[in-house]
Amino acid sequence: MTDPFAAAAPAVSVDHVDALPVGARLGEFEILALLGVGGFGMVYKAFDHSLHRHVAIKEYMPAALAARVQGLQLSVRASADLQTFQAGLASFVEEARLLAQFDHPSLVKVFRFWEANNTAYMVMPLYQGMTLKQARAFMRKPPSEAWLRKVLWAVLDALRVLHENDTLHRDISPDNIFLQDAGPPVLLDLGAARHAISAPAAQLTAILKVNYAPIEQYTQESGEAPLPQGPWSDLYALAAVVHGCICNDTPLPATLRAIRDRMVRFARVARTVKRQFGVEYSDAFVAAISQALEVQPGKRPQSIDAFLARMEMQVPPEGLAHFDWKAELGSAWESSPESAQEAAADADLPTRLMEHPAGEAAVDLDFGAMHRDAAPPAASDGHGDTVFVAETVAAPPPRIAQQRSRARRQVWGAAALAGLALAVAGWWGLRPMAAVSSDGLATQVAEPPVPPAEAPTPAAPAPTEEIIEEYEPAPAPAPAPVAVAASAPRPALQRRAARPAPAEPVPTPPPAAAPEKPVAVPAPTVKPAPPPRGPEEACADANFLTRPMCIHNECQKPALSSHPVCVEARRRYEADARRQSMSP
Numbered sequence: 001m002t003d004p005f006a007a008a009a010p011a012v013s014v015d016h017v018d019a020l021p022v023g024a025r026l027g028e029f030e031i032l033a034l035l036g037v038g039g040f041g042m043v044y045k046a047f048d049h050s051l052h053r054h055v056a057i058k059e060y061m062p063a064a065l066a067a068r069v070q071g072l073q074l075s076v077r078a079s080a081d082l083q084t085f086q087a088g089l090a091s092f093v094e095e096a097r098l099l100a101q102f103d104h105p106s107l108v109k110v111f112r113f114w115e116a117n118n119t120a121y122m123v124m125p126l127y128q129g130m131t132l133k134q135a136r137a138f139m140r141k142p143p144s145e146a147w148l149r150k151v152l153w154a155v156l157d158a159l160r161v162l163h164e165n166d167t168l169h170r171d172i173s174p175d176n177i178f179l180q181d182a183g184p185p186v187l188l189d190l191g192a193a194r195h196a197i198s199a200p201a202a203q204l205t206a207i208l209k210v211n212y213a214p215i216e217q218y219t220q221e222s223g224e225a226p227l228p229q230g231p232w233s234d235l236y237a238l239a240a241v242v243h244g245c246i247c248n249d250t251p252l253p254a255t256l257r258a259i260r261d262r263m264v265r266f267a268r269v270a271r272t273v274k275r276q277f278g279v280e281y282s283d284a285f286v287a288a289i290s291q292a293l294e295v296q297p298g299k300r301p302q303s304i305d306a307f308l309a310r311m312e313m314q315v316p317p318e319g320l321a322h323f324d325w326k327a328e329l330g331s332a333w334e335s336s337p338e339s340a341q342e343a344a345a346d347a348d349l350p351t352r353l354m355e356h357p358a359g360e361a362a363v364d365l366d367f368g369a370m371h372r373d374a375a376p377p378a379a380s381d382g383h384g385d386t387v388f389v390a391e392t393v394a395a396p397p398p399r400i401a402q403q404r405s406r407a408r409r410q411v412w413g414a415a416a417l418a419g420l421a422l423a424v425a426g427w428w429g430l431r432p433m434a435a436v437s438s439d440g441l442a443t444q445v446a447e448p449p450v451p452p453a454e455a456p457t458p459a460a461p462a463p464t465e466e467i468i469e470e471y472e473p474a475p476a477p478a479p480a481p482v483a484v485a486a487s488a489p490r491p492a493l494q495r496r497a498a499r500p501a502p503a504e505p506v507p508t509p510p511p512a513a514a515p516e517k518p519v520a521v522p523a524p525t526v527k528p529a530p531p532p533r534g535p536e537e538a539c540a541d542a543n544f545l546t547r548p549m550c551i552h553n554e555c556q557k558p559a560l561s562s563h564p565v566c567v568e569a570r571r572r573y574e575a576d577a578r579r580q581s582m583s584p
């Protein structure tokens with residue numbers, strides 16, 4: 001029997017101490033390899049000895065909460081986590097049951113599922129290809145509009161099935177969109193376990209992919225009136241995926257955008273891409289993505305049909321059923337991430353597009369290392385764009401009359417999270433930025449940091465030194481508590497919410513006092529010049545939000561480059577850059 005999925009193999013070799021061993025038997029299925037590890041599950045290539053075909057099996061395995069102690073059995077690490085583990089398990093099964101009902105070429109098919117060994121398993125087709133996140137590394141320039149439209153149509157069609165069944169996806173990201181080597185792109189999972197683990201009881205953590213989650217997902221747990229979620233929420237995430245794919249960079253989190261929207265407008269991205277790469281996007285395409293990226297839910301297209309209409313897309317793109325994503329990338333495709341980088345360098349093209357509005361700095365923030373203190377670190381494995389959001393205990397339901405101001409406060413709560421994220425990101429992810437010419441186009445672009453061949457030495461110059469000079473710290477939001485008000489648990493698979501109220505302006509926090517201009521003081525003529533102040537001294541007056549950036553800026557001064565604080569900051573930066581370059 002021919003098996004169209006037989007050749008599928010992991011794009012990168014994966015290993016995990018808690019993975020099932022090769023050769024393990026789960027009934028008629030024999031484990032052949034580990035394909036991928038998510039925060040909440042492991043996916044294996046397996047052989048079905050009954051039907052004689054290769055399949056993929058996903059095992060519920062939240063490594064932060066459970067371990068494999070004996071044979072195939074899972075054991076919860078700490079009794080305190082039992083309830084959380086069980087909630088995730090129940091949602092995993094619920095998701096499997098839901099997906100098993102659907103039969104759509106772009107929605108992962110579940111052949112069967114069952115519970116055993118204190119966990120559960122989901123059997124799926126073994127797709128051949130790689131995730132959009134992995135595929136982007138093989139592109140020397142942004143993909144064409146025609147290519148993106150094929151991916152979008154497939155995902156939107158799958159989303160339509162979910163929305164029509166009163167279910168939201170809530171977890172769309174480049175690593176959940178799977179590009180088959182020949183066939184339509186597939187939406188891999190619903191992230192139900194992720195959301196259930198975030199909310200098994202009333203005092204919990206929300207776990208979000210911060211670069212793609214719309215602002216309303218930060219407020220969903222609140223016992224106060226939440227910002228409404230609906231198809232517009234999935235559309236935001238999908239538009240963020242497009243923005244990120246074109247820029248080859250993760251988009252700014254909605255929480256940061258709610259404070260002050262520094263994300264490069266999509267229209268400007270399109271202009272820059274045209275100029276730098278010669279890749280053009282139509283007005284309709286740009287308008288639809290721009291609208292779906294609105295921070296305020298009410299300003300986005302409210303349904304998939306509205307989005308498609310904005311995009312002037314009424315019929316499926318031709319050849320979607322046999323979409324060969326590599327071939328259709330044309331000259332953008334390279335056979336390896338390294339050659340994609342080299343080709344871009346040879347053609348004097350950047351691999352990543354970064355720009356910012358005139359007079360403002362664009363900061364490439366990496367939230368990968370940010371976790372709530374109490375969150376077990378293993379939950380982040382392979383999920384650099386996930387963040388744990390601290391939440392407090394549920395409040396009583398609000399009166400309707402108070403909902404407006406409460407919704408506003410929720411945005412502020414989310415914004416407070418952003419403040420913390422900003423502070424952490426200042427340490428971990430400050431990257432080069434681009435200057436913008438008066439025509440609104442990026443005039444410089446930054447390449448991703450290249451991992452040093454050897455261990456960094458303290459005297460090594462910071463990799464971003466030249467361009468960072470242009471950086472001006474953003475006005476910091478006033479310090480605010482980082483906890484987002486919390487609530488009662490919600491169903492693991494989010495039911496569709498009511499249409500949002502007409503757009504209400506997201507409150508803009510008062511800008512922090514502008515730093516005073518330095519006053520020229522005559523230099524002392526007799527006393528020798530004092531030794532340069534250390535970065536910590538120089539930033540003594542900075543608050544917890546502005547301090548990391550202040551220290552970073554101080555460390556750009558040549559006199560301080562070998563100061564221990566700067567050496568440590570640089571070491572962290574470089575370790576992070578290496579970690580990122582190694583992640584698939």
Ligand SMILES: Nc1ncnc2c1ncn2[C@@H]1O[C@H](COP(=O)(O)OP(=O)(O)OP(=O)(O)O)[C@@H](O)[C@H]1O
Binds near residue numbers: 008041043
């Ligand atoms: N049916 C499949 N065929 C081939 N590879 C797959 C399949 N399903 C998943 N994978 C691979 O396994 C990886 C992890 O899968 P998946 O994203 O479903 O895990 P997860 O635990 O749900 O992660 P997340 O944290 O995103 O919820 C994917 O990135 C993909 O590379």
